[in-house]
Amino acid sequence: PLDASFLHVEDSSSHMHVACVMVFAGPPPAYEELLQHLGSRLHLVPRYRKRLALVPLGQGRPRWVDDQDFDLRFHVRRTALPAPGTETELQVLAGRVFSQPLRRDRPLWEIWLVEGLGKGRFALLSKTHHALVDGVSGLDILSVLFAPEEESSVDGERWQAQPAPSGAQLLRESLLERATVPAEGVRAARAVLRGPRRLAGEALAKLRGASAFAFAGLSPAPITPFNEDLVGPDRRFAWVRMSLSDVKAIKNSLGGTVNDVVLTMVNGALRRYLLRRGADLEGMTLKALVPVSVRAPDERGALGNKVSGMIAPLPVSCADPVASLQTIAGAMDQVKSSGQAIGAQALTELSGFAPANLISQAGRVAFRQRFINLVVTNIPGPQQPLTMAGREMLDIFPMVPLGSNLALGVAIVSYNGTLNFGLVGDFKVMHDLEDLVGDLSDAAAELAGAAGIAAEHPAVASSSAPPRSRGVEPWAGYDALTVAQIDKRLRGAGPALLGRVEAYEKQNGQRKGILRSIGRELARR
Known part of the structure; x- marks a missing residue:
């Protein structure tokens, strides 16, 4: 059911593919060599x-059938960066590639070979539809694709597509499946009679968890610059490198879990970003959806989605990083004990009994929400180096899809001792995404300092673009004021001052509250 929901909520602006940028050492493989390598696996x-x-x-629900016209060259593509071939050019390219939806009439994945990356490196851009994989499954699949030669095969050359079922056959099978649902209910009833106490306990746990998850979403999330507008189809993508050992050292010093530390870093970055955008943070707590894998160890490597979620509070009003970590750690302990993840999984499982057209409408309603501000996902990756055709992968930077009113997403993956953050933003709404990259590095350094940790590998922001010039403030101290304070100052202001503020806002924050205030004052004249 969850796999199908990712298809139903997708539209021309909300693309439901997960993606990543992989950076490799050494010269790029020839295109034919890459085709052979992937095809053999x-x-x-x-x-x-x-x-x-x-x-x-x-x-x-849609069915998976063999692609009669499968062509590996359609899915594996080749391009090159313009000079000087820095990671900034790679980020721009990744943003453009990740902005394009996957074709529904083809297998739902692409890999781009990117040549011309400086310092003797090359990159692969990977896109896979969320209906095909979840985050953990996606990383397992990358491990498989980078399998050693002894696991390769020539089967790809002999593969023959099975005939696709006709529309009438698909309809008949679907109606038959629906007719068997009551039989499934009978089998469930028999199981209840055999083990009533055990099943009743499981049902009660799921009910409590579902209630906790639903209750967590009852109060609307606060309005932020990255929730005010619907997202467009275009994306910006950037990343920050960190060391997993440094994050673990912070955890050991201050308490909590690795995930708590990561959420605290994101919290500190968002606080800096929102203050710069002029938001009033007094008493503000953001809500982050934190996906949780419910994939059993013996299911690793299997395709499909085994993912649930919890709603984590981010106290951006708190200026103390240690206090923020304590708040987040305590809240996450309560969230885990409430069974939110189990409850969210139970709620998604209910859609298995609904027709596809009903799931489609329900999915779209659920996706257009004001219950969360962003998604923050932390994916455990392999802790040994992966190689492809003898070339070691140095870094991997993941991307989470954006929803219709969620213009910012943060994905984190651990790999071979690193902890890398991938930040994705709507191209228009998050026009200053590179500033948030710097905020995340600063927040990580502040938390490490509070823990008394001398980072072995300090957080490194990816962007080498020059700082954006904000221009001259309309008056001294303007950037330190909240929207409410600026609104008060603008009441009765003359056209010259209104013009300066409007020009400054359009160059920088584009805060709607201030632009509305300007429109109000101009309308009075």
Whole structure:
């Protein structure tokens, strides 16, 4: 059911693919060599040769069928960076590639070979639809694709697509499946009679968890610059490198978990960013959806989604990083004990009994929400180096998809001793995403300092772009004022001052509250 929901909520602006940038040491492989390398391993991920088949009249969830016209060259593409080939050019390219939706009539994945990256490196850009993989599954699949030669095969050359079922056959199978749901209920009832106490306890735990998850979303999330507008189709992408050992040292010094420390760093970065945008942070607590994998150890490497979620509070009103960490750690302990993740999984499982067209409408309603401000996902990756055709992967930077009113997302992945943050933003709303990259580095350094940790590998912001010039403030101290304070100052202001403020805001924050105040004052004249 959850796999299908990612298809139903996707539209021309909300693209539901997960993605990543992988940076490798050494010269890039020849395009034909890359095709051979990937083609010899596709038998390990059969769904990478399957496309979607829609059930007529929306009477069932889409099915995976073999792509009769499968062409590896369509999915594996080659490009190069313009000079000087820095990571800034790579970020721009990644933002553009990640802005394009995947074709529904083809297997839902792409890999781009990127040449011309400086310092003797090259990159791969990977895009895979969320209906195909969740974050953990996606990393497992990357491990498979980078499998050693002894796991390769020539099966790809002999693979033959199975005939796709007709529309009538798909409809018939879907209706038959729906007719068997009551039988599933009978089997469940028999199981209850065999083990009533055990199943009743499981049901009660799921009910409590579902209630906790629903209750956590009852109060609306505060309005922020990255929630005011609907996202467009275009993206910006950037990243920050950190050391996993440094993050663990902070955890050991101040308490909490690695995930608590990561959330505290994100909290500190968002606080800096919102203050610079003129937000009034008094008493403000943001809500972050934190996806949680419920994939069993024996399911690692399997495709599909085994993911649930918890709502984590981010106290951006708190200026003390240690106090913020304590608040987040305590809140996350309560969230975990409440069973939110189990409850969220139970709620998504309910959609398995609904027709596809009903799931589609429900998914779109749920996605257009004001219950969370952003998604922050932390994915454990392999802690040994991966190689592809003898070339070691140095870094991986993940990307989480954006929702219709969620213009900012943060994805974190640990790999071979590193902890790398991928930041994705709507191209227009998050026009200053590179500033948030610097904020995250500063927040990490502040938390490490508070823990008394001399970071072995300080956080490194990816952008080498020059700082954006904000221009001259309309009056001294303007940037330190809140929207409410500026609104008060603008009451009765003359056209010259209103013009200066309007020009400054359009160059920088574009805060709607201030622009509305200017419009109000101009309308009075």
